[in-house]
Amino acid sequence: MIESVFQQALQEIQSRRIRAQTENERRYEEINQKIPPIAEINAQLARTSSRIFEILREGGNVQEQIGQLRLQNEQAQQFSSSLLTKYGYPADYLDIHYTCEKCQDTGYCNGVYCDCLRHEIAAIGISRMNRTAQLNLCDFSDFSLDYYKGVTDEDKDCYAEMAKIYNVAVDYASSFTKASPSLLFYGASGLGKTHLSLAIAKKVIEKGYDVIYDSIINLLSQVEKEHFGRSDPEADTLALLLKADLLILDDLGTEFRTSFNVSTIYNIINTRLNRGLPTIISTNLTYPEISQNYEKRIISRLFAVYESYHFIGSDIRLLKKKNSHARF
Ligand SMILES: Nc1ncnc2c1ncn2[C@@H]1O[C@H](COP(=O)(O)OP(=O)(O)O)[C@@H](O)[C@H]1O
Ligand SMILES: [Mg+2]
Ligand SMILES: [Zn+2]
Incomplete structure (x- = not known):
């Protein structure tokens, strides 16, 4: 059974907490060895709770004594920080440094999921979805315009057209923001639509954005499975696709x-447009086929809002096969 996305995310957050605490213990040992006065202070601080017990047991003016103890501890801590800086360490070297200070890497703030946990859930969901996409197989650098040289399609020079599209894709990826336009790649099969889409995905992921790439069939079947409740209840593919x-x-x-x-x-096309988030759609359908196959409300959005690019040329899958036969 695959571990749920939620469980995996929570484990990741909590292992950050353990790492932070382990690193903190290591730092204490390091400083106790290098700076003996701080070791003494640390030993004094470590006795605090037993001192409080003593004060409570002895009775008398408990409030005042505890107040005094607190003051002593504060002074000791200040002294410790100043010693640290004197020895060339940051003053907060002995504090625990959590990845998320808000929830101290517990994943929860006031009983609800912390943003860091939500972010981790989304990141894991996305990477699970992209796992099948073989993002590493396609790059701008192995996209060659040579395949389109000397080829014409309905009197258009394929090389010139595809060079334009290639440059658009490279610029799109390198200047990507959440406000980038949506793109429609259409044209016959084997002309590089998937290749360029994956190259864009790879570059935009490297820039640190959340990118989801998949075939429409896979995505829809995943959404459908969850819709009818046969899947991990914490995975919400549709929500991820929408955001x-x-x-x-x-x-x-x-x-x-x-x-x-x-x-x-x-829902996906419309919601993402309303949210101003970019989508890239590729299809082997021609313009008239798109018009015949989809409802008006989808078509009007695709044609009016998406920047569309017509891929032309001859099937590169076939050309590559021919070349490899010619060589061997
Ligand atoms: N310009 C190109 N340079 C190198 N390889 C290409 C190019 N265009 C397509 N390919 C390769 O040809 C095959 C088919 O391309 P693909 O992008 O899947 O076409 P489409 O999505 O348009 O059907 C893939 O293996 C792809 O990597
Ligand atoms: Mg394709
Ligand atoms: Zn947090």
Whole structure:
């Protein structure tokens, strides 16, 4: 059974806490050895709770004595910090340094999920989704324009057209922000739509954005499984799709035209446009086929708002096969 996304996220946050505490203990040992006066102070501080017990047991003016003890401890701590800086350490060297100070790496703030836990849940969900995408297989550097040289398509020079698209894709990836436009890549199969989409995904992920890439079939079946409750209750693929910084839907048109799929696609396209988040859609369908296959409300959004790029040329999968036969 796969561990739930939630469990994995919580474990990651809590292992940060253990790392922070272990590092803190290591620092105490280091400083106790190097700076004996601080070791003495630490020993004094460590006796605090037993001192409080003594004070309580002895009775008398408990409040005043505890107040005094607190004052002594504060002074000792200040002295310890000043010694640390004298020895060239940061004054807070002996504090515990959590990755998330808000929840001290527990994952919870006032009984609700901390932002760091939410962020981790989303990050794990996204990386699980992208695991099948083989993001490392496609790069801008192994996209060659040579394949389009000397090829024409409906009187258009494929090389010139594809060089334009390639440059758009490179610029898009390198200047990506959450406010970047949405793109529609369309054209026959084997012309590099998936390749360029993956190259964009890879670059934008490297820039630190949350990117989800998958074929529309995989994404819809995942959403459907969760919708009908047969999956990990903590995984919410649809929510991730709606809020990822960049969503790349590959192979629009290959999905079954069920009412669930149609309404989910509309929901994704529409919600992301409303939120101003960019989406890249690629499809082997032609413009007229898109118009025939989808409802008006989807088409109007795709055509009016998405920047569309027509991929032309001859099937590169076939060209590559031919070349490899020619060589061997
Ligand atoms: N310009 C290119 N340079 C090098 N390889 C390419 C190029 N375009 C496509 N390919 C390769 O050809 C195959 C098919 O391309 P793909 O991007 O899947 O086409 P599409 O998504 O348009 O059907 C893939 O293996 C891809 O890496
Ligand atoms: Mg493709
Ligand atoms: Zn936190």
